[in-house]
Amino acid sequence: MKTIQIKGVSKVYGYTKALDKVDITIESDRIYGLLGRNGAGKTTLLNLMTNRIFPTEGEILIDGETVFENDRVLGNIFYMTEKNLYPEDERVRNIYKWIKEFYPSFDVEYAKDLSERFGLDTKKRVKSLSTGYTSIFKAVAALASNADILLLDEPVLGLDANHRDMFYKELISNYSESPKTIIISTHLIEEVASIIEEAIIIKEGKLVLKQSVEELLSGAYMVSGEASKVDKYIQGRKCIGIDSIGSFKSATVLEAVNNKDEALAEELELEFGKAELQKLFISLTT
Amino acid sequence: MLIDFNSEKPIYLQLAEAIEDNILKGIFEEETQIVSTTEISVKYKINPATAGKGVNVLVDEGILYKKRGLGMFVSAGAKEKILEKRRNSFYKEYVQSLLEEAAKLSISKEDIIKMIVGGNGIEDNSDKGSK
Numbered sequence: 336m337k338t339i340q341i342k343g344v345s346k347v348y349g350y351t352k353a354l355d356k357v358d359i360t361i362e363s364d365r366i367y368g369l370l371g372r373n374g375a376g377k378t379t380l381l382n383l384m385t386n387r388i389f390p391t392e393g394e395i396l397i398d399g400e401t402v403f404e405n406d407r408v409l410g411n412i413f414y415m416t417e418k419n420l421y422p423e424d425e426r427v428r429n430i431y432k433w434i435k436e437f438y439p440s441f442d443v444e445y446a447k448d449l450s451e452r453f454g455l456d457t458k459k460r461v462k463s464l465s466t467g468y469t470s471i472f473k474a475v476a477a478l479a480s481n482a483d484i485l486l487l488d489e490p491v492l493g494l495d496a497n498h499r500d501m502f503y504k505e506l507i508s509n510y511s512e513s514p515k516t517i518i519i520s521t522h523l524i525e526e527v528a529s530i531i532e533e534a535i536i537i538k539e540g541k542l543v544l545k546q547s548v549e550e551l552l553s554g555a556y557m558v559s560g561e562a563s564k565v566d567k568y569i570q571g572r573k574c575i576g577i578d579s580i581g582s583f584k585s586a587t588v589l590e591a592v593n594n595k596d597e598a599l600a601e602e603l604e605l606e607f608g609k610a611e612l613q614k615l616f617i618s619l620t621t
Numbered sequence: 622m623l624i625d626f627n628s629e630k631p632i633y634l635q636l637a638e639a640i641e642d643n644i645l646k647g648i649f650e651e652e653t654q655i656v657s658t659t660e661i662s663v664k665y666k667i668n669p670a671t672a673g674k675g676v677n678v679l680v681d682e683g684i685l686y687k688k689r690g691l692g693m694f695v696s697a698g699a700k701e702k703i704l705e706k707r708r709n710s711f712y713k714e715y716v717q718s719l720l721e722e723a724a725k726l727s728i729s730k731e732d733i734i735k736m737i738v739g740g741n742g743i744e745d746n747s748d749k750g751s752k
Contacts, residue, residue, distance in 0.1 A: 366668060503666045511659040511669050529632060529667045549631065549671075556629065592629070601721075609629045 337363035337398065337483045337516040339384060344393035346379050346540075353379040355540040356393070364514040368531035368548075370524060372620050376540040377520045378417065381486050385414045397484070413438065413482035415473045417489045421461050427472055428457035431479075438480050446479035449505065453498060466493035474502055478509050484516045491523065503530060528612040538620045548612060555610035556592050559585035564603040568596070575618035576611075587614050624665050632667055636675030641684065641703045644695055651695045655685065658693070682706075 339361035346354040354376045361367060371377045382388045384395055386402045386409055394401055397408045421430050427450070435441040450457050453471045455464075464472060470492045477485050491499045507530065510517060518535075521527055528548060536543040544551075555575075558568055562584040569577075573589040587610050588595070595607060624635050643649045662672040676693060679685040684699045696702075723733055 365670075500666070504663045507666065507669065508659065508663045511662065529626060529665075529671070532668050532670055553631070604725075607629060609627055 339484065339516065340396040340399075341380070341384070342394050342396065344380075344383060344390045344395060346376075346383060346388065347391040352540050354383070354390075357537070357540070357542050359535060359542060359545055361516060361518065363516055365532045366510060366517045366519070366530060368524070368527050368534045369518050369520040369537070370534055370616055370620075371520075371537040375537045375620070377537065378488060379540075380537070381414060381416075381488055381518070381520060384486060385409060385412055387414075410438065411482050412484040412486060413477050413480035414486045415477040415488060415490055417492065419461065419469055419473070421473075423462040424460055426458055426460050427455065427464075430461065430472075431457070431476070434476055434480070438482060440481035441476075442479045442481055446475050449475045449478060453501065467495060467498065470494055471498060471502075478505060481513070482515070485518070487517065487519045487521075489521055490519060491521070491526075499526065503527075506530070524613040524616055525611065534612070534616075536616060536619055543619050551615060552610055552612065553592050555587055555589050555615060556595055557585055557587050557608040557610055558595075558600065558605050559583065559608065560603060560605035564605060568599060568603055568605055576614040587611070587618075624667075633671050633675035633678065636661065636665075636667075636672060637678040640676070640679060641707075644684070644699055645703055649695050651697050651699055653695055654688075654691065655693050655695060 339359075341357055341359040341361075344354055344357045345352065357376075357380065369377050369380070379388070383390055384402065386404065389403070394403070396402070397412070400408050402408055402412075425433070428447070431441070431443050431446045435443060447457065450472075453475065455468055455471050455475065459468075461469070461472070470490065471494065474487070474490050477487060477490070491502055494502060503526070506517070519527055519531065531548060533545060533547050534551060535545045558565060560568075560583070562579055562582045565584040565586055569586050569588060574586045575589060576585075576587040578585050585608075597607075600607065623639065624632060626632070628635060640649065640655065643655075644651075649655045658669060658672040658676055661667070661676075662669040665672075676685060680687060680693075682702065683696055684702055685693050686696050688694055719733070720730075723730075
């Protein structure tokens with residue numbers, strides 16, 4: 336059970352349309368990045384996928400079955416929420432045992448081992464954990480859940496660089512060992528750019544695109560050099576993310592990489608570089 | 622092995638070249654096993670599908686081969702294959718770009734040859750001028 340179909344889903348809160356007729360098919364055993372600006376509807380979408388809230392219209396199917404009040408289907412999805420939903424006064428190690436009640440394939444030993452590697456003291460109560468360790472605790476629970484589908488909402492919130500590195504590596508190794516469908520919702524786009532296979536970008540409740548990162552990046556490139564020469568090069572081309580420092584300028588050209596005009600760039604003494612996912616994201620969502 | 626995430630070259634191609642470099646340097650010997658795609662993807666934090674794509678480029682070229690249930694191995698004659706491939710692209714990748722850069726700096730072909738034969742050709746010239 337790993338394929339998720341979101342069919343014509345809308346969610347309306349009073350006068351606001353949090354999601355507007357979204358259609359997405361999430362394929363099995365891939366890592367997706369769910370990207371969008373604050374308030375774009377990312378968390379609403381994740382909440383809908385896990386039946387925490389109900390769509391105003393449309394439906395969500397997992398391997399063809401509705402998620403609506405379907406415990407068998409929901410028992411295969413582990414949702415790491417941004418908010419803490421675990422009992423505050425409970426100790427971490429007790430929560431691991433408690434999770435096992437709901438997720439029978441939860442691996443307590445692996446959770447303990449991961450906690451140790453991250454320096455998380457499992458004797459501590461949830462409320463006494465720092466922001467970073469609260470994230471680590473929730474991430475450990477997700478990784479050890481052995482669920483077929485992992486939904487990770489801002490998994491590295493408050494984590495230091497070292498712990499983020501450890502988390503991403505563990506995520507990849509966990510995924511390689513037992514492939515699963517993973518959706519990571521995050522604002523740290525460049526950090527996940529090489530990890531995710533496909534990007535799902537939403538804006539104001541609507542799906543902007545769902546495309547493989549490789550394809551997305553090969554549809555653009557960066558050009559830089561002396562400002563007036565860059566201007567000359569980009570004239571008549573579709574460009575985004577134009578930046579200048581003094582008389583140096585760089586721009587991201589929205590053309591396939593093989594369309595770049597090498598002869599002209601040579602003449603103008605310009606340099607080519609790789610487009611950044613983050614820059615494409617900004618241009619697509621503003 | 623180094624991967625430059627800012628490079629224009631796709632990650633999977635960089636990975637394939639990095640493995641080739643290691644074969645040329647003798648770090649990965651012929652008929653021995655190389656690191657698994659899982660190890661590669663974890664170490665560089667890249668999607669396993671990307672790592673797999675890089676490795677498959679080399680499998681298609683006969684530089685690596687899969688042993689069922691064991692992993693990836695360097696083919697016999699892999700080093701020679703890589704050498705041949707790289708020699709074929711040497712002119713285009715290195716000589717041509719060298720000549721282009723030299724033209725920008727108005728360094729003549731003769732100067733380049735001098736540099737190749739006897740170290741820093743330009744300094745030699747200025748020495749002669751001052752004498």
